[in-house]
Amino acid sequence: MAEKKKMSVAEILAAARAKSDGGAAAPSASEPQASPERQAVARVEESSHVEAEARPKAKPAAKPAAATAAGGARLSVADILAAARAKKAEGGDGAVVEAAAKPKPAAADKPKPAAAAKPKPAAAASAPKTGVQRDTGSILAAARGGAKPGPVSKAEAPDVTAKLQAAAAKPKAAPVEKGAVARAAPPMPARPAKPAAKKDGEEDRRGFLEIAMGSFMAMGFTALSVTGGLFTLGLARFMFPNVLAEPPSRFKVGFREGFPAGKVETKFVPQYGVWVVNADFQGQQQIYALKTVCTHLGCTPNWLEAEQKFKCPCHGSGFYKDGINFEGPAPRPLERYAIRISDDGQLEIDKSKAFQEELGQWADPDSYVTV
């Protein structure tokens, strides 16, 4: 069925109340009678509970009293539970009748006792008499009668309410009628006959539909793939913008004289992300451009003049002036950018080319300028 949602206790009680208040003639919203399947289920349940009626019948004194107690007016959850508990505690059927009857003495005068029969106390009567006060869960389970324990789904709700109603509404309903209803369950609709096998070359309406649908599908998918392809191409176009706002990868940083030996020039860091260093590397005085990206996780290290090292603020990696890693987690030296002396004698750095020490690329003459 459509709604398999679990019903809360409150909903079950509301459904039961609505049934008993309105009677069979006025179906409540929580139990749509329009659904034929449900009605069938309810009917089957009713019939199966015809024999269950014998039990309440054994206590004829209790039945009408319970019915009148609830007559017309609603019992609150608290009342129902209190009644059930009182019954448990005293272990007698008379007690539950009393307890249930007491709160509503006026209700006893009302003329329509059976139509609004309250199912709960009656059903509770069939619960085992332990004489021990139990928790809410088991009392509710007992009140639900022999139904399966635990929460009740909406799909099962008609069964439960029908069962309870059948147990409680016994004095009014004529057993003969009930049996008749149970027996009169509508037969299953006959299975439609299979269409005759198609003859070769014969076109019928269904065949036309198949052909039409096939072509529509083909058209649809073709359109979809074409659109998708164009969209992908459009996305790819973003990779080649008309205007590049980033600084050029080739730039001049000045003459060699501006970079005295042993100095790390940090003024190009904000704009170009490069340190220009004039230092001794493996016995040769070189000017080289170091990339300001830590080889551990990509933070920008700081040049510490006092300690003569690059130190990363993220995980503490340290690099010597020549870019070699010596402390912290950085696994490899800083990278160099290509550097050369341009035609006008200025140093020109090309960021499009990087040189990695661990691959032996620092030996490449493009990676430094001798002083």
Next chain:
Amino acid sequence: MHSNGFFLKDVAGFLGGYYAFIAIMNGVASLILWRRKNQLGWAFVWAAVAGVMLILASLALSGSATLVPSLPLAARKLVNALSGPVLYTLGTTALLTVLFVFRKFFVKPMVAWTVLNALLILMGLSMADENFASIVMKPDNVPIVGLVFMLAFFTWVATSQAVVNDERIKQGLPPMEKLNDEKVLVWPDLVYTELICMVAVSAFLLVWALVLQAPLEEPASSVKTPNPSKAPWYFLGLQEMLVYFDPWYAGVVLPSMVVFGLMAMPYLDFNKKGNGYYSIEERKFSYLVYQFGFFELWITLIILGTFLRGPNWNFFGPFEYWTPYKVEVLNNVDLPQFFWVNLLDRPLPRAPQGAGTLVQVGTILLRESPGLILLGAYLVLLPPLLAVTVFRQFFAKMGFVRYMIMANLMLLMLSLPLKMILRWTLNLKYIVSIPEFSLNF
């Protein structure tokens, strides 16, 4: 930078309220104990503590900077001099071990209350130190202070119930949770509780947002990394892990293994006891492994990363000024360097210039062979070895697949403290170091 009058005047108002709060807290505790009439001695103790706190509060609010109670300078200097990553880690491990071994003592309400008071007073005294206060009262860090106290509280709640249950189980009684198993309804009991919590937390967050200003900084710049550069507080454990490992391992493999391991836990657990109630004795292995991973490898690392890591990711004592010019010697070398250069006294194997790819890969493998052998032994040989020795019963109960998953998860978890110890003792950077392919372990 030492404490000065201006700062103390700023913090004095807060400290006055803080001590008054502790006084009220102890006063209420004393009143409750007095009403119960069975622990009158303790009632007097807490009343006395409340009185002392009131005196401290009035000293803090006196308006004189010199009267604000604070730790003696010598004590602060001693703490600074002693603290370092090694002592911090060993110290927290020892502390947690003591708390675990003597848990029956520490979960007693009066003992726990004493510890809480001691912590709060120690924090109040430390707060008068400018360097300590500037870190702890940073809006970013306030939640972590709260986290420390809340974590201690919840651990205490769970441990005290576990201790009671263990005692009952020893006597053959059912655990406390079995005594009171009255079921309550989700609606309205739980939903109403949640609603009330929601309202209370919203109100709290509103007040927080009004009182603590957002830590706004200068506009972001891709070339300017703040110093120190910290992850959000809940990732500071990860950031601390990254100090010891390559990013792919500490940033990808280990966190994935944490998530995977947490998901695998119910399937690896074959101990049917301890279901639905707190117990330590019945689940000692699970309890210890989990608490080690959570407290030692996650919480203490978050605290370390938040409060004790300063500029350049150097370690700073709790009362130390965070100067970016602190010099720490942290030189480290890879295992091949140790093996080939230091041990065999020969240069690292290097492929000749212009060698083919195969030769190069072969040279790299030769160079890294000591590390690779160690790593292989650790991850491949150790699990079966453990299966026939320490974990013999585990292996029998879990079967091959489950046992291997558990053993490997545990070994991966232990790789973090092992690597930390190796870094501290031997200055070892990487066991396997193949920067050519960005593969380092």
